[in-house]
Amino acid sequence: MNETHASSLKAAEPFSAIKAVAAGIDFAELLVGRHGLFWNEYRPEDAACRIWHWHDGQAKCLTPPGFSARSRVYEYGGGAFCLTDDGIVFVNEADQQLYRQSLTGETPEVLTSTECRYGDLQFANGQVLAVEENRDQHRLVAIDLADGARHLLAEGADFYAAPTLSPDAQRLAWIEWSRPDQPWTATRLMVAARLNDGSFAQPRCVAGDRAQESLQQPRFDASGRLYCLTDRGGYWQPWVESAAGLNPLTSTAADHGPAPWQLGGSTWLPLGEERYLASWTEGGFGRLGLCGDAAQDFTGDYSRFRSLALDERFIYCIAGSPISSSAVIAIDRSTRQVKVLAGGIAPLPAEQISRPQTLRYPSGSGEAHGFFYPAMTGAAKPPLVVFIHGGPTSACYPMLDPRIQYWAQRGFAVADLNYRGSSGYGRAYRQALHLSWGNVDVEDACAVVAYLAERGLIDGDKAFIRGGSAGGYTTLCALAFHKVFRAGASLYGVSDPVALARATHKFEGDYLDWLIGDPEQDAERYAARTPLLYASNISVPVIFFQGELDAVVVPQQTRDMVTALEDNGILVEAHYYADERHGFRKAGNQAHALEQEWLFYRRVMELAD
CATH class of the missing domain: 2.40.10 (Thrombin, subunit H)
Incomplete structure (x- = not known):
């Protein structure tokens, strides 16, 4: 086994791993106000998130050195800043506290000094509304901008999101849910009216108390009328409050929102x-x-x-x-x-970019979706890399992904899958993973290889599979229970779901029960879908990448899987990154992982030839 703990790369090839990672700049939480437009920008070279201000045709970075605007509420964060009357308030990544900052360049001033985390920030009526996380306790709070005084708005539910105040400040709406539900399975839309003393009355449930429906993104219009997205009609679509409850607005039968892993959508x-x-x-x-x-x-x-x-x-x-x-x-x-x-x-000239082609193919008892990216080297039947997104209740999108282009430039076709259970195709499709994780997703990953090979688009004998987190679990299951792939890559992937259930955080504490079943009552089902227990079935090489600070998939899971494969004489590589959590953020580590994965697959193909 080749185990490394650091990386040093030189960009020798035209579209190197370093260039692919450098092109991975991303943005979040765009807001507009009377002082202009603001957004949160992530740059991989230092993994920091900085707030930018666009005004009078110019962009200015507001975040000084030593700060990064990122929330860790529910581990996945979101809603890391809001606009105030004369500036911004943001969550500082290092200490998870609220800081206020003017638009004139002064050093940010701390607004809170607690052991709590904050996220999903909204500003209204001189206060910052926020989701507050104190270890495993979650509440809605309001923080006075003037002095940092804290006011409790709601508590008692397991999770909260999207605190929203009506324009006249007389009604507060939010989303909440309770275990064992996830925000994409069942939530409640709550409303509380303001009392004469300025506090809020006991809340009432507008929707979600009687049936399984997922509600998200509550909004008030200028007149104070309440709206939200709900999937009670089969898709996340906009509905409006009425005397009789919620009524649907005219909309396309399609999802109008993603699975809400992050706050502030x-x-x-x-x-x-x-x-x-x-x-x-x-x-x-x-x-x-x-x-x-x-x-x-x-x-x-x-x-x-x-x-x-x-x-x-x-x-x-x-x-x-x-x-x-x-x-x-x-x-x-x-x-x-x-x-x-x-x-x-x-990052490349338009004519050199592999464009996504819609995939819709039969798999098991249904059909699956995704996108096919042709190799850019002209090979008649190129090797294939199957991308498995994390979540697993999440999605991939047909937009430029420099990692996919990295593979396409090296002669690989890519199938980027929205396997059954992904979001973006309605509630029924999203629910397909219920008690079926490790089965239907794996079926879809294997079926796409046969589908593309039958059409002469790839070499079916040179198919590889890769995935991160939940996608790593699907990858390892595919390698353990099917003989389809030449090799695979697990990036901070789940190899033992029972161990994950013991170690995971509150937000996903009941997710595995929904995906597979109760770990005690359904122990046989868990055992049948645990790659670690079937490591002896894996007969092809595997490469692993793992962050040492990962609190979602703890490093020991990866080490146990590596040891089991080594004991069976399987070609294994493992790369550990001391400064990474769940999902790699630092440019050097991302580039190192991408290049090492390609070198590993090239080595596998050379050994076979």
Whole structure:
């Protein structure tokens, strides 16, 4: 086994791993206010998140050295900053405390000094509304901007999200849910009215108390009418409050939001009179439009839209396309002209970029979805790398991913899968993983190889599979229980779901019960789907990548799997990164992992030849 703990790379090839990682700049939490446009930018070279301010045609970074705006609530964070009357408040990554900052460049001032974490920030009425996490206790709180005084808004549920105050400050809405539910299976929309003394009355449940439905992104319009997304009609679609409950707005039968792993999502905005701005998914591709009377399509050349905002002249969002990286864009509402404010740089000439082709193929008793990227070297039947996204209740998107281009430039075709259980295709498709994780996802990963090989698009004898986190579990199951792949890569992947259940954090504490079953009552099912117990079945080489600070998939899982394969004489490599958590953020580590995976597959093919 080759085990490394550090990395040093030189960019020798035209599109190196270093270049691929450097192109991975991303954005989050775009907000517009009277002082201009603001967004949170992540850069892989130092793994920091910085808030930028766009005003009068210029972008200025507000985050000084030593700070990074990132929340860790529920481990996945989100909603790390909000706009105040004269500046911003943000969550500092290092200590998870709230800091306030003016727009004139002063050093941020600490607003809270507690052992809590904060996320999903909203500013209203002189206060910062936030989800507060104190170890395993979660609450909604309001923090006075003037002096940092804390006021409890809601407690008692296991989880909270999206605190939202009506324009007249008389009603507070939020999303909550209780174990064992996940935010994409069953949540509740709650509302509390303000009392004369300024506090809030006991909340009432507007939706979600009687049936399994997932609600997200509550919004008030300018008149104080309440809306939200709910999947009670089969997709996450916009509904509006009425005297009888919630009524559906006219919308496309499609998901108008992703699975809410992170806080602070904004994929739709009500505009009143049953008009709204929204992004939604059709066949895996994103759409953007003003909906209702006089609908307008603003999709253009882009294929994914998030963090929507607008003013009288522009629609703002974070967008991605098949040929350019994530970008902050402004779309003129009158002319539909698009201006890129940040990002959007293509790492390769357009003619050298492999474009996504829609995949819809039979698998097991149903069908699966994804995207196929042809190799860019002209081989008639190239080798294939199957990408398995994490989650597993998540999705991949048909936008430029420099990692995929890295493989395509090296002569590999790529199948990026939205296996059954992924989001973006409605509730029924999303629920397909219920008690079936390790079966239907693995079926879909194997079936795509046969589907593409039968059409002469790949060499079916040279198929590889890779995945991170939950995707690593699917990868290891595919290698343990099927003879389809030549080799595989597990990035911080699950090899022992029972061990994961014992060690995982509260947010996912009951997720495995939903995905597989009760660890005690369904012990045989767990055993049958535990790659570590069937390591002797794996007869092909495997490479592992693991962060030593990972609290979701603890490093010992990877070490146990490596040891089991070594004992069976299987070719194994393992790379550990002392400064990484769940999901690698530092550029040097990302580039090292990407290059080592390619070198490993090349070695496997050379040994076979």
